[in-house]
Amino acid sequence: MFHVGIDISKFKHDCFIATDAGVKINSFTFTNDYDGFQNLKNELSALSDPSLIKIGFESTGHYGINLKSFLSKLGYTYLEFNPQLTSQFSKATTLRRTKTDKIDAKLIASMLGQFDYKTLHSKFYHKNELKELVRQRDTYLQMRSKQLVRLTNVLDKSFPEFKGFFNNLMGKTPLYILKTYKNKEKISNLNMTHFDKLRKLSRGKFTYPKFSKLKSLAKESIGTSSKIYDLLITTIINHYSELVRIIEVLDTEIENLYFKTDSLIHTIPSISIIAAAAIYAEIGDITRFSNPGQLTAYAGLDVKISQSGTTERFGKIVKRGSSLLRKYLYMYAFYSLQYIPQINDYYHLKRNQGKHHKVILVNISRKLIRIIYHIETNKVSFDTNKLV
Structure with missing residues (x-):
């Protein structure tokens, strides 16, 4: 058996090959291009x-994506290590602080x-494409939220009463009014013709x-009129509308990719396809986790424990x-209260015991992990009657 360790970086990768007994076979650097990949292949x-070669590297974001794909096409498997794990392993094996x-x-x-x-290795499936899409979608969602904040900031100066008038500032009608008429002077002079357009819209x-x-x-x-504010409102709304369009395109592709998988996460009551796809993509290969506790740790929902002698303290979730x-998981934990009776009962039981709302939702998130783990490992649809 051979062990191949690869340290990934942007332009080149360092490789160390040894036997399972730790005897060095080779050590070399290869470039992150066609010639470098062919060198590694040889x-x-x-x-x-x-089947007799174990390959490992740290999780390094997108820098290793092409290498993973290349190795999988050649029939190799690999194991990704969390950088925190490699750091702790290094500290446990040497007192030296040299790092290259x-x-x-x-x-x-x-x-x-x-x-x-054997149980932790993974291959490069189209799950990676799904993960890329859901993460990019989340980025665009954050960008869209920032546009809402920016629009609110401008309206606080130009027409502060506008936002409070509409329940949803980013609804079709308020956006049309702002984009078309821009300022309070034009809005105050609207006539019946304008009203008919708005009513139909x-x-x-x-x-x-x-x-x-x-x-x-x-x-x-009491707002202040300014051509600058008019320009900013138009610009922000145009940017917001474009982000909405991009997110819709991503949603379509995410749903298409998700339905090509054998996942059954979407059978959980009222969970959206996008949420199911995001959870599925972020988990990746469920067989990497031998029990729900490992998946809980992967989601960063396990609790920090500090124990010394007879003293034992439980802290906050680790968020790693x-x-x-x-x-x-946390977002759906709240929605699950409406659609899963057992979870609703659990929530109110803990509230009556004095537990904080957010603490209970974290606990529900852990319950959801156990549910998802059962569904995905056994390939069975969600069944409310089997919950305890």
């Missing part, structure tokens, strides 16, 4: 059959002998009393691992 081919790419590659190779590679929800009230607010507004997985 080195691996000279060793043995892919070559040393890291050697360290990773030695770590491969300390973990159950809102499908009758924007009634004449509302129209009249908005005009009155515009006339009496996948922040996006933790985010979607």
Whole structure:
């Protein structure tokens, strides 16, 4: 058996090859391009059959994506280590604080002998594409939220009464009004022709009393008129609309990719396809986790424990691992109260015991992890009757 440790960076990768007894075979650097990948291929081919080669590297974001794909196409498997784990392993094996790419590659190779590679290895499936999409979608969602904040800030100066008038500032009707008329002066001078357009746009929800009230607010507004504010409002709304369009495109592709998988997370009551896809993509290969507790730790929802002698303290959740997985679990924990009776009963039981709302939602998130683990490992749909 051969252990191959690879330290990944942007332009080149360092590789260390040893036997399972720790005897060095080779150490070299290869570039992050076609020639470099061919060099690695030749080195691996000279060793043995892919089934007798263990490959490991740290999780380094997108820098290693092409290498993972390349190795999987050649029939190799690999094991990714959390950088926190490699750091702690290094501290446990040496007192020296020397850190280089070559040393890291050697360290990773030695770590491969300390973990159950058979149950933890992973391959490069299209899950990676799904993960890329859901993470990019989350980025665009954050950008869209920032546009809402920026628009609110401008309106606080130009027409502060506008936001409080509408329940949803980013609804179709308020966005149309702001983009078309821009300032309080033009809004205060709207006529019946304008009202007919707004009524049709809102499908009758924007009634004449509302129209009249908005005009009155515009006339009496304490806001400051400025061409700069008009320009900013138009620019922000255009940016917001483009982000909405991009998110819709991503949603379509995410749903298409998710339904090509065998996941059954979407059978959980009222969980959206996007949320199911995000959870599925962030978990990756469920067989990497031998029990729900490992998946809980991966989501960063396990509790910090400090024990010394007879003293034992429980702290906050560690918040390591996948922040996006933790985010979607926590978000759905709240919605699950409405659709899963057992979880609703659990929530109110803990509230009556004096537990804080957020603490209970974290506990529910852990319950959801156990549910998801059962569904995905056994390939069965969600069944409310089997919950206890």
